[in-house]
Amino acid sequence: MKTTDILAETATASGFADLGLDARLVKRLAALGIETPTPVQAGAIPPMLAGKDVLALAQTGTGKTAAFGLPLIHQLAAARLPAAPRQASALILAPTRELARQILDALTGFSRGTGLGFALVTGGSSINNQIRQLARGADILVATPGRLIDLMERRAVDLSATRHLVLDEADQMLDMGFIHALKRIARTLPRERQTVLFSATMPRLMEAVAAEWLTDPVRVEVTPPGRPISRIAQSVRFLDPAAKLERLIELLAAHRDENALVFTRTKRGAEKIRTALERAGLEAGSIHGNKSQGQRDRALRAFREGRSRVLVATDVAARGIDIPAVRHVYNFDLPNVADNYVHRIGRTARAGASGAAIAFCSAEEMKEFHAIEKLLGTAIPVAEGTPWPGMRSSATKSRRPAGGRGRGAGPRRGQGGRPRRQRSA
Numbered sequence: 001m002k003t004t005d006i007l008a009e010t011a012t013a014s015g016f017a018d019l020g021l022d023a024r025l026v027k028r029l030a031a032l033g034i035e036t037p038t039p040v041q042a043g044a045i046p047p048m049l050a051g052k053d054v055l056a057l058a059q060t061g062t063g064k065t066a067a068f069g070l071p072l073i074h075q076l077a078a079a080r081l082p083a084a085p086r087q088a089s090a091l092i093l094a095p096t097r098e099l100a101r102q103i104l105d106a107l108t109g110f111s112r113g114t115g116l117g118f119a120l121v122t123g124g125s126s127i128n129n130q131i132r133q134l135a136r137g138a139d140i141l142v143a144t145p146g147r148l149i150d151l152m153e154r155r156a157v158d159l160s161a162t163r164h165l166v167l168d169e170a171d172q173m174l175d176m177g178f179i180h181a182l183k184r185i186a187r188t189l190p191r192e193r194q195t196v197l198f199s200a201t202m203p204r205l206m207e208a209v210a211a212e213w214l215t216d217p218v219r220v221e222v223t224p225p226g227r228p229i230s231r232i233a234q235s236v237r238f239l240d241p242a243a244k245l246e247r248l249i250e251l252l253a254a255h256r257d258e259n260a261l262v263f264t265r266t267k268r269g270a271e272k273i274r275t276a277l278e279r280a281g282l283e284a285g286s287i288h289g290n291k292s293q294g295q296r297d298r299a300l301r302a303f304r305e306g307r308s309r310v311l312v313a314t315d316v317a318a319r320g321i322d323i324p325a326v327r328h329v330y331n332f333d334l335p336n337v338a339d340n341y342v343h344r345i346g347r348t349a350r351a352g353a354s355g356a357a358i359a360f361c362s363a364e365e366m367k368e369f370h371a372i373e374k375l376l377g378t379a380i381p382v383a384e385g386t387p388w389p390g391m392r393s394s395a396t397k398s399r400r401p402a403g404g405r406g407r408g409a410g411p412r413r414g415q416g417g418r419p420r421r422q423r424s425a
Contacts, residue, residue: 014036015035015036015037016029016034016035016037016041016045016070019037019041019042019045019046019049020045020046020049020074021045021049021070021071021074022074022077022078024113024114025070025073025074025077025110025114028110028111028112028113029070029110032109032110034066037063038062038063038066038067039062039222040056040058040062040063040064040067040220040222041063041066041067041070043056043067043220043222044056044067044068044071044196044218044220045067045070045071047218047220048068048071048072048075048194048196049071049074049075051075051194052194052216052217052218053194053195053196053214053215053216053217053218054068054196054197054217054218054219054220055196055197055199055210055214055217055218055219055220056068056196056197056198056199056219056220056221056222057199057200057201057202057219057220057221057222058198058200058220058221058222059200059222059342059346060200060322060343060346060347060350061322061346061347061349061350062222064168064198065102065103065106065107065168065322066106066110067198068092068166068168068196068198069103069106069107069110070110072090072092072107072140072164072166073107073110073111073114073116073140075164076089076090076114076116076139076140076164077111077114077115077116082117082137082139083117083137083138083139083161084137084161085135085136085137086134086135086137086155086156086157086158087137087138087157087158087159087160087161087162088119088134088137088138088139088140088141088157088159088161088162089138089139089140089161089162089163089164090139090140090141090162090163090164090165090166091140091141091143091159091162091164091165091166091185091189092140092141092142092143092166092168093143093144093145093148093165093166093167093168093173093182093185094142094143094144094168094169094173095144095145095168095169095172095173095176095178096144096172097122097123097124097144097293097296098287098296098300099168099169100120100122100142100143100144101120101122101297102322103142103168104118104120104142107140107142116139116140117136117137117138117139117140118138118139118140118141118142119133119134119138119140119141119142120133120141120142120143121133121134121141121142121143121144121147121148121151121157122143122144122147122293123144123146123147123293124292124293124296125293127147127150127151127154130147130151130156131151131154131156134151134156134157135156141157141162145173145178145181145182145185146178146181148181148185149181149184149185152184152185152188159185159188159189160188160189160190161190162189162190162193163190163192163193163194164193164194164195164196165186165189165193165194165195165196166195166196166197166198167182167195167196167197167198167199168198169198169199169200170197170198170199170206170209171199171200171201171202171203171206171339172200172343174203174205174206174209175337175339175340179205179209182209186213195213195214195215195217197209197210197213197214197217200339200342200343200346201339201342203339231349231353231354231355232345232346232348232349232354232355232356232357233354233355233356233357234345234356234357234358234359234380234381235356235357235358235359235380235381235382235383236358236359236360236361236369236380236381236382236383237358237359237360237361237382237383237384237385238361238362238382238384238385238386238387238388239360239361239362239384239385240362241362241364244332244360244362245273245276247360247384248262248273248277248330248332248360249276249277249280249282251328251330251358252277252282252309252310252328252330253280253282255327255328256282256309257309258309258325258327258328259303259306259309259310259311259323259325259326259327259328260309260310260311260326260327260328260329260330261310261311261312261313261326261328261329261330261344261347261348262310262311262312262313262330262332263312263313263314263315263329263330263331263332263333263335263344264312264313264314264332264333265314265315265333265335265336266314266333267288267289267290267314269332269333270286270287270288270312270313270314271286271288271290271312273286273312273332274286274312277310277312282309282310283307283308283309283310284308284309284310284311284312285298285299285300285302285303285308285310285311285312286299286311286312286313287299287300287311287312287313287314288313288314289314299311303323304323304325306325315335315340315343315344322350323347323350324350324353326347326348326350326355327348327353327355327356328348328355328356328357328358329344329345329347329348329355329356329357329358330357330358330359330360331344331345331357331358331359331360332360333360333365334359334360334361334365334368334369334372335368336368338368338371338372338374338375339375341359341372341375342375342376344357345357358383359372359380363388366387366388
């Protein structure tokens with residue numbers, strides 16, 4: 001796979017008109033208050049407008065949706081070839097319902113006045129309604145892989161005339177086991193098409209997918225894959241599992257007027273944390289796989305509108321939340337996969353803002369913590385406690401705590417005298 005590399009930090013433009021976008025689209029962006037392209041937009045839009053395949057590596061919060069959405073809208077509006085019934089001119093695949101909805105909302109806002117038609121197909125919503133929607137055809141179809149396969153099996157959608165394919169958060173789709181679904185979808189698309197992959201990281205499987213699906217792509221890179229953006233102030237607190245919930249409540253209470261995301265590994269854990277926060281007088285919602293789409297939408301809406309300041313989530317929604325007001329991200333449980341740490345903390349410091357990412361680490365989680373520091377290539381500053389005895393890595397041996405009263409901030413056997421090794425909520 002031959003590639004042309006663009007370091008997006010050096011790809012600059014004074015305005016979207018400089019990138020070659022249609023004047024009506026530039027005017028629409030200005031009406032939305034968007035006048036200066038981000039680095040990933042400056043790097044990706046020109047080659048996409050030229051019809052080239054693109055492999056873009058960029059962290060969350062860098063303007064990726066507009067980077068692929070604007071050139072798609074430009075090309076489809078200029079072509080003036082409405083999609084036939086059950087067909088789609090462009091297909092955008094996303095790993096989660098929340099991200100798919102977010103993409104659709106952004107693109108419909110950008111494209112107002114162009115006459116383009118959109119369709120959204122994800123799990124958790126009526127498949128019969130989606131079949132009726134697809135019967136009219138769509139210029140741009142935004143979908144999650146699983147539901148799209150369901151519709152393909154029912155012959156409700158025909159991708160044989162799809163000229164543009166975008167995989168957003170492609171690495172997350174691979175992490176979630178969608179590789180076989182993606183290959184099945186790709187086989188139904190025409191070989192002559194424009195393919196664009198946007199990803200935060202570049203694992204080996206992603207390299208294989210890119211080599212197979214992309215032709216002489218332009219590679220656009222904003223920041224080294226796997227590394228969080230510099231505006232996020234990271235810290236770690238070494239805590240007994242029994243001390244985590246009390247410390248979380250204390251920290252959240254200290255910034256009641258600022259939005260915070262709390263990530264946990266399990267659906268059950270997310271509900272226990274949400275219930276405990278509400279009992280402590282903190283307005284909180286939760287989103288995870290056991291919630292219906294309506295419940296997830298309502299929780300996100302309340303969080304976005306400021307009616308609840310805390311949202312507890314599992315990784316299923318980690319990449320589907322684009323709320324610039326998020327100021328704090330708490331890793332109540334460290335993720336099993338180090339890359340997911342980057343995706344989680346990328347929910348803050350969006351749209352040029354700053355943010356804080358606080359990790360809680362128990363003795364059982366030191367393996368995961370070492371993997372995260374190895375991925376980052378740097379030590380995470382310690383805000384409380386010390387690394388667990390006998391579990392130190394070369395990245396943590398010489399560090400001293402930045403504050404706090406030690407592990408768990410309580411008795412050495414843990415809060416309330418309980419032993420350290422307990423399961424977290």
